[in-house]
Amino acid sequence: MLADLTARLLAVQYVTDNLGTAAVFEKREVSSSQPELVSATVAGSPIEGTYRFTPLRTAQRQQLISAGFRSSSDRIGTGAITFRFGPDVERELALDALRGGAGIERGAIRITDRSGASAEIDLSTVQTIGDVLDAISNNTRINVAAVAEGDHIRLIDRTGLEYSNLKVQEVGGGSTAASLGLAEIDVAETAADGQDIVSLSGDLDLAHLNDGNGITRHSALPDILYELRDGTSGSIDLAPIIPGGSEVAEEMTLGEILDAINAAAPEKLRVEIAADGDRLVIRDLTEGSGVFRIQSTPESQAADDLGIAGEVAEGNHRPAAARRSAIDPRCQSRRHGRSRQPSAP
Helix, strand or coil, rough: HHHHHEEEEHHHHHHHHCCCCHHHCCCCCCCCCCCCCCCCCCCCCCCCCCCCCCCCCCCCCCCCCCCCCCCCCCCCCCCCCCCCCCCCCCCCHHHHHHHCCCCCCCCEEEEEEECCCCEEECCCCEHHHHHHHCCCCCCCCCEEEEEEEEEEEEEHHHHHHCCCCCEEECCCCCCHHHCCCCCCCCCCCEEEECCCCCCCCCEEEEEECCCCCCCCCCCCCCCCCEEEECCEEEECCCECCHHHHHEEEECCCCHHHHHHHHCCCCCCCEEEEECCCCCCEECCCCCCCEEEEEEECCCCCHHHHHHHCEECCCCCCCCCCCCCCCCCCCEHHHCCCCCCCCCCC
């Protein structure tokens, strides 16, 4: 009798003790409505809720096997392999790089062509500027072409009619059209230009610069050399080694790069983003008869990749050209080739 009562009390005690354990109430479970397509596991402390995932493409396994070759000099048959270099290489700009790295608001927009026909363009799954242009141009309910022109999108009406304005509107209270620079289009013209949507900002990820090539830095040696008019000279180490170890403090954004340069000689050298957002401006704040010179070290390409490499003789102001990805056209890289000389004011 006593043993039975003890067992019952222990069972109750186990339950009541667990009621005071936070882990019981913080436990998370996850399930998928289509486990054959998407599986998930709990990590950390995710916010409770229901999440919807839209698959854009599925991975495919593919393998190509050639016939055997007796030696490395055997002919492999007819055909050609072509490598393209320089300003004509196309690379579609990721939407995350637009608006200084802020990206766009994904959703839908409504476009009305000059015949009066309208269509809702679903841009909820687009990934590149090319996806946006294709979604607009390939819509069959309207006859409008979208092309990249410089740093903005241009809409071209192809109906040949004049019954309505060429117009772009938001759908459902969203801001997709505004983030693409198209929200203000409402014109009685066959073509309309959106606003500039490509610019530099401190938050811009370095990976988006130079057509996706980023900034080349050396992991152990200085990257930029500078000479100022008053005779001051020095070097700037981007991605420096953290004292007491071997890890590197690598800058991830353009703002972090600018901070590192400005910290080198705070009262004498200054670099900043120009007001138009299209370039960097670097200034020698000193006085003297020397030459203001910025160059990459032999081990680095940083100054060239930032567009600030060059020199200016005595008496000239010292802004420097910079580069960021452009969308002209289909995101070609010709707008941001390496700039060797600072530009004139």
